[in-house]
Each structure stands twice: as structure tokens, then as C-alpha cells.
Amino acid sequence: MRVLFGWEFGAGLGHVTRFRPIAERLSAEGWEIVCALQEIERGDALIDRATGRRLPGVRVIQAPRWNIPSDPKIRQIPTHIFADVLRIIGYGNVEALRQRISAWRDLIDVVKPDVVVGDFSPTLNLAARGRVPHIGVGNGYTTPPAGRPMPPIRPWQEKLEPFSVENERALHRSINAALAALGDPPVDYVADALHGDETFVFSLPLVDPYAAYRTETTLPPFNMPRNITPKPLAEREERGVFLYLPRSHKLTPVAVAATKAAKVRGSGYISDLAPDGARAESGPGLTIHPEPQDFATVLPSVRLIVHHGGLSTAVAALLAGTPQFILPWNLEHSVTARGLAATGGTVVLSGGHEDETSLRNAISNLASDQGIAERALAAAGTVDLGDPEAAIATMLGRVKALAGA
Incomplete structure (x- = not known):
């Protein structure tokens, strides 16, 4: 049997690490596994840790790519529903969409999978429709409910902006025009492109930004950090701070300088920063490590983590009972941060306070704030990540069933 995993949009490792536990089990059963990734460098997430080689039967190939705008000013364009996000990355271009649906079709024809699994891969979903059984997977943010107009991404927003409504209408017309040009039937809603024959x-x-709108049950994430045990405050490093930010985050240089100036005992990791760069950024009050750090070891031992709001990092800190100071990088991170703030153990950077002095004062105060430390510890006891093995078994069973195994 053969499965095609596809990843089209989104950043980071989370999309590929969602594939890994399914790929591991299928690999052990002798399946052929083809992973079409928008960033082939992320294929290292599919390496067998025991051998240092890729899992048996796994091949990594380049997925059809989009020319996504890289101008930082793009982040200033308002996004209130997921259609706004898709428009920004070019999904409203009929010809570009037609070409990529066609490219995914060609890839399916070459690979000849028995089943397709797409993570944040709307174009793969459109290409697979009616041709091969396909499953859509994703987190809450990338998977708005199907069969209806898109709800607001921000759970606290009650009314949609007129431009968002028009963006969704325009996107719907573009998707169906591209499908018509290829002789395919239309979709009823834009959100339907983010779903498969079955969706997890x-x-x-x-x-989950759409928790109030979902009718289906979500599954517990199986690519979340686990086995993290909180430590009491007395066993944590006094004024210990861990900094974890992407190199491309606009506030990373400011946050590094602010942490050094905050008179804390800081350590950190900046993703995509070369070892020489890590050494150059280190200084009194802050040691930047050249490699990722083990959250289960680091987070329970510090009094504060400063990060961008990535879901895995946020959940790890929540489990560790460690206060969080979140500098959101995008809307998804803002929604995650807002949800965590409700626990009382998280502070979210507000607009107008992005200068070094404001960040330094916030980091310095939070690193010794007894109240937020106690609330973060209390919140750790309320976290229930569910049973990841049950989630894996559910998805694995449906992959096999749709493939006819």
C-alpha cells in the first residue's frame, strides 16, 4: 500500500511532526510513504533516531509551491477570517491556483497513492477530490469548520468586517473558476477546501479559535510536548528566564537586548540562528545555545519563558507551570496567547510596548512576580492533553480503511 502525505502552507515543524507517528507505524507494516513537503529541509523530522537515516519506505519530494509574499508589511494587512489569510498568500489568483491544482494532480498520477493525507494543503485536497481517498488534518487554526461561511479567527470578535465577507466571496469565485477550468465540480464553501473526505x-x-462553531469532536494533539513535571518555586533558578524566538521575528533583537539588560539569569535558543550567531548574541545575563533545548528539563527550572506563542512551546510552558511572556508573531500566535492569558499565568505583549525599555521592565518584573508564578503552577494542574495513542490509532485506522487495507 502507498500513502501520499502533503504539506502546502504554514511554517515550522508541527505539520511534519503530525505525519511522523502515522508514518512510523505504516513504515513498520511495509507501506510505501511519499511525503511532498513545501520545505524539503523539514524532511529530517522523518529520520529514524536509532539509525540516523530516514524511516524505511519513506521518500521526501518537493511539493508544488506558492510564491508567498515575503514583505514584512504583509503582516500589517488585517486578517479576521481565514479567507483573509488565504487571499494574502495568493490563493485568489485563478491561474496560479489552476496551475497548482494541476501540479498536485500530476504528482498524484505519478505517485499513485492508495490514500492521501494533507496537512494545511487545500490545493492537494482540491486535486484529490473524486480521484483518490483523502484525509485532511490540521490544528484548530488551519481548519475552520466545513460546510459554512468562515467564522472569525478571533473568538472574541462578534461581527465580521465587510472586507472579510467580500474576500471570502471573491476567493470562492476564484476557487470554483479554477476548478471549472479543469473540468471539476465546484465547492460549496471556501472552508471545504481545507477538508478531505474525512478530516481530523x-x-x-x-x-482552538473555532471551538464555539465546531460540531465534530477534536482529537488530542499527538505532537505536543509531554512528560513535563512542574517544580515548586523554591526549586527553580532565582530570576531564571528562558528565551525562545525565531530569528525572523521582528522583536528578536529587541528581546535579546532587553533580556540582557533585565538583570536576570537568562538562557535561550533562537531558531535558524547559526552557532556563530548564537555565540555572538550571548553576553552577560543571557547565554544563547546553538541547538534546541529540552523543554522538559529547562522550563520547570526557570521562573519565566519569553516566546512568540507557538502552540507546542505554549503547551510545554503550561505543563511546566512556568509563567509566559508572549510576543505574538502572527494572528495564530495571538489567538493562542489570548487563550493562555485566561489561565492567569501568561502575559501578552500589547501594542505600543515593543521598545527595549518596556520589554526589559516586563521581563525583570515577571521573573520575580510571585502572583503570576503561583497562578502558572495552579494552571499546570488543569491541563489535560488527552490520550495521544488513542488519537493516533483513530487516524491510523481511517487511513487504512480509506486505502482499502
């Missing part, structure tokens, strides 16, 4: 949403209600 891996999310926690606390951070």
Missing part, C-alpha cells in the same frame, strides 16, 4: 482536527479547546 488536533487541538485543545483552550486554543
Whole structure:
């Protein structure tokens, strides 16, 4: 049997690590596994840790790519529903969409999978429709409910902006025009492109922006950090701070300088920063490590983590009972941060306070704030990530069933 995993949009490792536990089990049963990734470098997430080589039967190939705008000013364009996000990354271009649906079709024809699994891969979903059984997977943010107009991404927003409504209408017309040009039937709603014949949403209600609108049950994420045990405050490093940010985050240089100036005992990791860069950024008050750090070891031992709001990091800190100071990088991170703030153990950077002095004062104060430390510890006891093995078994069973195994 052969499965095609596809990843089209989104950043980071989370999309590929959602594939891994399914790929491991299928690999052990002799399946052929083809992973079409928008960033082939992320294929290292499919390496067998025991051998240092890729899992048996796994091949990594380049997925059809989009020319996504890289101008930082793009982040200033308002996004209130997921259609706004898709329009920004070019999904409203009929010809570009037609070409990529066709490219995914060609890839399916070459690979000849028995089943397709797409993570944040709307174009793969459109290409697979009616041709091969396909499953959509994703987190809460990337998978708005199907069969209806898109609800607001921000759970606290009650009314849609007129431009968002028009963006969804325009996107719907573009998608159906591209499908018509290829002789395919239309979709009823834009959100339907983010779903497969069956769809699995891996999310926690606390951070699912569409929790109030979902009718299907979400599954517990199986690519979340686990086995993290909180430590009492007396056993944590006094004024210990861990900094974890992407190199491309606009506030990373400011946050590094602010942490050094905050008179804390800081350590950190900046993703995509070369070892020489890590050494150059280190200084009194802050040691930047050249490699990722083990959250289960680091987070329970510090009094504060400063990060961008990535879901895995946020959940790890929540489990560790460690206060969080979140500098959101995008809307998804803002929604995650807002959900965590409700626990009382998280502070979210507000607009107008992005200068070094404001960040330094916030980090310095939070690193010794007894109240937020106690609330973060209390929140750790309320976290229920569910049973990841049950979630894996559910998805694995449906992959096999749709493939006819």
C-alpha cells in the first residue's frame, strides 16, 4: 500500500511532526510513504533516531509551491477570517491556483497513492477530490469548520468586517473558476477546501479559535510536548528566564537586548540562528545555545519563558507551570496567547510596548512576580492533553480503511 502525505502552507515543524507517528507505524507494516513537503529541509523530522537515516519506505519530494509574499508589511494587512489569510498568500489568483491544482494532480498520477493525507494543503485536497481517498488534518487554526461561511479567527470578535465577507466571496469565485477550468465540480464553501473526505482536527479547546462553531469532536494533539513535571518555586533558578524566538521575528533583537539588560539569569535558543550567531548574541545575563533545548528539563527550572506563542512551546510552558511572556508573531500566535492569558499565568505583549525599555521592565518584573508564578503552577494542574495513542490509532485506522487495507 502507498500513502501520499502533503504539506502546502504554514511554517515550522508541527505539520511534519503530525505525519511522523502515522508514518512510523505504516513504515513498520511495509507501506510505501511519499511525503511532498513545501520545505524539503523539514524532511529530517522523518529520520529514524536509532539509525540516523530516514524511516524505511519513506521518500521526501518537493511539493508544488506558492510564491508567498515575503514583505514584512504583509503582516500589517488585517486578517479576521481565514479567507483573509488565504487571499494574502495568493490563493485568489485563478491561474496560479489552476496551475497548482494541476501540479498536485500530476504528482498524484505519478505517485499513485492508495490514500492521501494533507496537512494545511487545500490545493492537494482540491486535486484529490473524486480521484483518490483523502484525509485532511490540521490544528484548530488551519481548519475552520466545513460546510459554512468562515467564522472569525478571533473568538472574541462578534461581527465580521465587510472586507472579510467580500474576500471570502471573491476567493470562492476564484476557487470554483479554477476548478471549472479543469473540468471539476465546484465547492460549496471556501472552508471545504481545507477538508478531505474525512478530516481530523488536533487541538485543545483552550486554543482552538473555532471551538464555539465546531460540531465534530477534536482529537488530542499527538505532537505536543509531554512528560513535563512542574517544580515548586523554591526549586527553580532565582530570576531564571528562558528565551525562545525565531530569528525572523521582528522583536528578536529587541528581546535579546532587553533580556540582557533585565538583570536576570537568562538562557535561550533562537531558531535558524547559526552557532556563530548564537555565540555572538550571548553576553552577560543571557547565554544563547546553538541547538534546541529540552523543554522538559529547562522550563520547570526557570521562573519565566519569553516566546512568540507557538502552540507546542505554549503547551510545554503550561505543563511546566512556568509563567509566559508572549510576543505574538502572527494572528495564530495571538489567538493562542489570548487563550493562555485566561489561565492567569501568561502575559501578552500589547501594542505600543515593543521598545527595549518596556520589554526589559516586563521581563525583570515577571521573573520575580510571585502572583503570576503561583497562578502558572495552579494552571499546570488543569491541563489535560488527552490520550495521544488513542488519537493516533483513530487516524491510523481511517487511513487504512480509506486505502482499502
